Amino acid sequence: MKFTGIGAVIIDLDGTMLDTAADFQSAINRMRAELALAPLDIDTIKSFVGKGSENLVRQVLAVDFDAAQVEARIESALAAYQRHYLMINGDHVALYPKVREGLEAFRQQNLRMACVTNKPIGFTVPLLQKTGLHDYFDIIVGGDSLPTRKPDPGPFLHVFREFRLQPQQVVAIGDSSNDAIAARAAGCHVLTVPYGYNHGQSVHTIDSDGIVQTLLEAAHLISP
16 A cells, blocks of 8 residues: 655544543533533543534533533533633643654655644644644644535645645545545545544544554655
């Protein structure tokens, strides 16, 4: 499995470059405390990650409330979650192994890099800056940057246009079905990492072009 003639890589954030589950848990449980709800364990929260903040908060509320009750609380709960997340953003995160080495390897090959995530852009940019990853990326797209977000192909198509590349010149790398579905719909290659969240499902259920253990391994498979 080799990818040649590549001009750029699109890389997911949560579960691919950074283990942010503890940040999610901290902000979610602070929000739940305001509602007099019991804290949730980290594995439960991991299974909710990947489809944006509103979806995350909806699923968290659905642990305790029915659909009508969720709707009645979603606006205030989402505001509370975002307030707490901004306070702790990046405090409990860790880079996955070989992330920085992988980004350096892409840079050495003169590949352009885009970070495309469903995390709101107001959380994404400070987090990339705090972890020292920001300057690797020519383009950063958050979940609220464009009219659509993954698994819709819109963010990937936006990157193709900005980079002036054809889909077959781009490899996307992520940890979830969102990344693969978006890549397939956009027409680019896609690799998955096995250590992320993927909504609590096995990475082997994802329709991708292969599983790589690290971003550095991915870099060894990709060349201009």
